[in-house]
Amino acid sequence: MPEMMENKTFDEIRIGDSATLTRTCSMDDVELFGVAIGGLNPTHYSLESAEIFTRGGKIKAHSMWGCSLLSALFGNELPGPGTSYRSQDITFTAPIDVGDTVTVTVTVVETLPPHDVVFDCLATKQTGERVYTGRARVAAPTVKSVQPRIQLQEASLRRRHHVFEDIITSCSGLTPVSVAVCHPCDQVSLEGPVEAARLGLIEPILVGPEAKIRQIAADFSIDISGLRIVDSAHSHDSAEKAVALCRSGEAEALMKGSLHTDEMMHEVASREKGLRTSRRISHVFIMDVPTYPRTLMISDAAINIYPSLEDKVDIVQNAISLAHVLGIEQPKVAILSAVETVYPKITSTIEAAALCKMADRGQITGALLDGPLAFDNAINIEAAKIKKIVSPVAGRADILIVPDLEAGNMLAKQLSYLADAEAAGIVLGARVPIVLTSRADSAKARLASCAVAVRFAHARRVKNKAIAAE
Structure with missing residues (x-):
């Protein structure tokens, strides 16, 4: 990309002049656009909603996100700095999926003194399919400008x-x-x-x-x-x-x-x-991570230092039970390791594969399990796609099962201090839920830990009544 921006004044523009912009649509693009306009349509943010309401079952960009690329093209390239938008007439013919690469081309078809210019507009996907066509009218600059290309601020998303x-x-x-x-x-x-x-x-x-x-x-x-x-x-x-x-x-x-x-x-x-009880006692962190679109649970990061495969069965089942109590009917459980393939020299990959097979055989119930998964593949859909991982869990994990206490403790604290996350904690597998608080916990995190224990205790009451009724 050139370091300087040079516009074309109205007098310099000729019929047939054109410019092109290519942009790949990411999930961040969709969410940032949604924040900017206050758009709440769930098909732009939730894969579950997209699967219900849209063709192809993929998350769609806002149509006007694709159209907004015209504004960037007019202001950056042709005519360039000093351009003002007048009007546009656009017909959309195909949606933009997250991950699509969109190429927008504008071509001058008419000049209207004193300084208006009419453009043909065309946007296509990487497949050649047309996204939209139409016309736009802008007021071209009348003053020549050559200036350094502006460096925009970096923007990142933080969920409330x-x-x-x-x-x-x-x-x-x-x-x-x-x-x-x-x-x-x-x-x-x-x-x-x-x-x-x-x-x-x-x-x-x-x-x-x-x-x-x-x-x-x-x-x-x-x-x-x-x-x-x-x-x-x-x-x-x-x-x-x-x-x-x-x-x-x-x-x-x-x-x-x-x-x-x-x-x-x-x-x-x-x-x-x-x-x-007969079940292994384990700890679960309930994380509120602003950069992650769902509740995230991490286990075990406080009780079991180097859990065995047998221990991990209970650790997983305890976390699943808590997810059910919190209203997650079929939690997605990612068994973490350093890599996403089974590698004999990394014990955690062998144990992850065994846990998944145990779930297939009904030894672990109530959830979808997948592993081994590296952390990025577990919580980021695009990272999973790059690695060609086809999984209902990858990129959508509700529960992260860590290899050992050290990994879990570091992961939870990294999220807290580098991602502005908050953590509530509870110990399960005992006769009663146990609230473990830290001096560093916020007041809200302490209350949340109490609330989780309350929900769990009430669920236990209901279960005990049902057993007694039988």
């Missing part, structure tokens, strides 16, 4: 944070769930459950040294009046008593306070007095 708000809102109308809050002995860990109680999400039972809890409440003006407090001697005693409340049924969920995660989880995992 709404995943957590939707989860919290979905709990309205549900009865609050009793939650044993284990050792809430600092400002952050006490404010979270108190705020969740204020919103009607939970009924917290504060388990910890009573005098210390009351002092923190007084120091930071936290209203704990009316909340039950179970006194304990120290953090280990808090963990033991909080787990006991859950084991007895007095509490339907467990929430971590200011003690270390390992200290609480040691009591949870106790064979004699803990909350173990």
